[in-house]
Amino acid sequence: MGAQMSRRQLLAAAGLAASAALAGCGSAGGGSSASSSAPTAGEKAPVLDEAALRRKVASLLVVGFRGTSVAPGDWIVRAIREQGLGGVILFDTDQLTGGPRNITSPAQVTSLVKSLRDAAPGPLIVSIDQEGGQISRLNPGDGFPASQSQQQVGAVNTTANTASWAQGMVRSMKSIGVTMNFAPVVDLNVNPANPAIGELGRSFSADPNVVVANAAEEIKVHRAAGIKTSIKHFPGFGSATGNTDFDVVDVTSTWKRSELVPFQRLIADGNTDSVLVAHLLNRQLDPSRPMSLSPKVVTELLRGELGWAGPVVSDDMQAAGITGRYGDAEAFTLAVQAGVDLLVYANQQVYDPDIVRKTLDTAVKQVKAGQLTMAQIDAAVKRVDTLRP
Known part of the structure; x- marks a missing residue:
C-alpha cells in the first residue's frame, strides 16, 4: 500500500473535482460547506456534492462482516473499494450462528486482512477487541498465545508485568495487520457483579490509580507498535448491572463522578488516541438520551x-441499548449531532450487509434536511484520519 494516497487526499481530490465540474456548468456556489453564506434573493442554493458526502461518511464507519476469506465481489470488499468504507472490525465468533466469524488461524486471518487492505483506495482501519482474558478475539483456540485479563494484570500492578502482557497481545495484532484495538477498558470495578465488566474480569481495578497506571502502560506499548487504542466506556460502565449489548442499561442510581477520573487523567496526560462512549442511560448526565447520543455527554x-x-x-450501533429505542437512521443522526466521529456497526446482534448504503442514504437525507452539516462531517473526517495507519 506504499503508493496509496491518504484518505484525506482522496476526499479532498473528490471535492475539488466536483467543484470544478460545477463551475464548468455555471452552477452557483463553490462547494457544500455549512460555513458558506446563505444565497441571496435570485441566487441558487449551493449544490450538494452527494458523491463526495457519501465517501466522507463511509470513511467514518467501521463495519463487521462474515467470512474467513473474501472475494472481489463480496459486499464488504465492494463497500471498501467502491464506497470508501473506512474500517472493519474482526471477530473470532459469530454471535448469531455460534460458528467461526473471521479468525481461525494466524495464517488465515493475515491473508484475510491483506485482501481487505488491498481493496482499499487509502489506509484502512483494521480493528479488533483484544482486551485480554475472556475478551480476546485472538486466542489459543485459533492459534494465538493466551493473555491475562485486565483484572489479573491490575492485581499484579507492576510496570514490568503490564508491559510484558501488552507486548504479547500487540505482537499478535501486529503480525496479522490490525491497526486499532478497542482497548483498554478504564472503567472502575466498583460492582464486581457487573455482568458486562466485573464478572468478565475486564477492569484493572476499583482504584483509579491502578487503572490509570496500567492503562497508560498498555497504550504506550500499542503506540510503540503503531496500533491505535480507544479508552472505554465513557463516562463509566463499572457500576452497571446489565450489558448494553443485550439490554437498555440505566446507571443513574449507581454511577458516581469518580468514574470519570481515569478518563480525565489519561486525557490530561496525553495518553489517549480515542474515547469510546457507552450506550448507557445515565439521567445524572442526560435526562433522556443514551450517553453515546447525548451532546451533553459528548460535547459538553x-x-x-x-x-x-x-x-x-461509538460502541456498537446495533447493540440492544440503542436499537431497543431508536431506528438505525435516527441513531446515526443523533450520534453525529452529539459529536461522535467513528461509528461502529459490528453486524453481530443483527447481520445487515446493506448497512453501509443505508447509513450513507441517511447522511445525504439529513444533510439536505439541515439536521446534519458538512462542517460536522468534515470535522469528524479530520479527527478520524488521526486513527488511520
Missing part, C-alpha cells in the same frame, strides 16, 4: 469539561 462533558479534542468512537 467529554470535549468541554475534560478537554478532549480527538476522535470519539
Whole structure:
C-alpha cells in the first residue's frame, strides 16, 4: 500500500473535482460547506456534492462482516473499494450462528486482512477487541498465545508485568495487520457483579490509580507498535448491572463522578488516541438520551469539561441499548449531532450487509434536511484520519 494516497487526499481530490465540474456548468456556489453564506434573493442554493458526502461518511464507519476469506465481489470488499468504507472490525465468533466469524488461524486471518487492505483506495482501519482474558478475539483456540485479563494484570500492578502482557497481545495484532484495538477498558470495578465488566474480569481495578497506571502502560506499548487504542466506556460502565449489548442499561442510581477520573487523567496526560462512549442511560448526565447520543455527554462533558479534542468512537450501533429505542437512521443522526466521529456497526446482534448504503442514504437525507452539516462531517473526517495507519 506504499503508493496509496491518504484518505484525506482522496476526499479532498473528490471535492475539488466536483467543484470544478460545477463551475464548468455555471452552477452557483463553490462547494457544500455549512460555513458558506446563505444565497441571496435570485441566487441558487449551493449544490450538494452527494458523491463526495457519501465517501466522507463511509470513511467514518467501521463495519463487521462474515467470512474467513473474501472475494472481489463480496459486499464488504465492494463497500471498501467502491464506497470508501473506512474500517472493519474482526471477530473470532459469530454471535448469531455460534460458528467461526473471521479468525481461525494466524495464517488465515493475515491473508484475510491483506485482501481487505488491498481493496482499499487509502489506509484502512483494521480493528479488533483484544482486551485480554475472556475478551480476546485472538486466542489459543485459533492459534494465538493466551493473555491475562485486565483484572489479573491490575492485581499484579507492576510496570514490568503490564508491559510484558501488552507486548504479547500487540505482537499478535501486529503480525496479522490490525491497526486499532478497542482497548483498554478504564472503567472502575466498583460492582464486581457487573455482568458486562466485573464478572468478565475486564477492569484493572476499583482504584483509579491502578487503572490509570496500567492503562497508560498498555497504550504506550500499542503506540510503540503503531496500533491505535480507544479508552472505554465513557463516562463509566463499572457500576452497571446489565450489558448494553443485550439490554437498555440505566446507571443513574449507581454511577458516581469518580468514574470519570481515569478518563480525565489519561486525557490530561496525553495518553489517549480515542474515547469510546457507552450506550448507557445515565439521567445524572442526560435526562433522556443514551450517553453515546447525548451532546451533553459528548460535547459538553467529554470535549468541554475534560478537554478532549480527538476522535470519539461509538460502541456498537446495533447493540440492544440503542436499537431497543431508536431506528438505525435516527441513531446515526443523533450520534453525529452529539459529536461522535467513528461509528461502529459490528453486524453481530443483527447481520445487515446493506448497512453501509443505508447509513450513507441517511447522511445525504439529513444533510439536505439541515439536521446534519458538512462542517460536522468534515470535522469528524479530520479527527478520524488521526486513527488511520
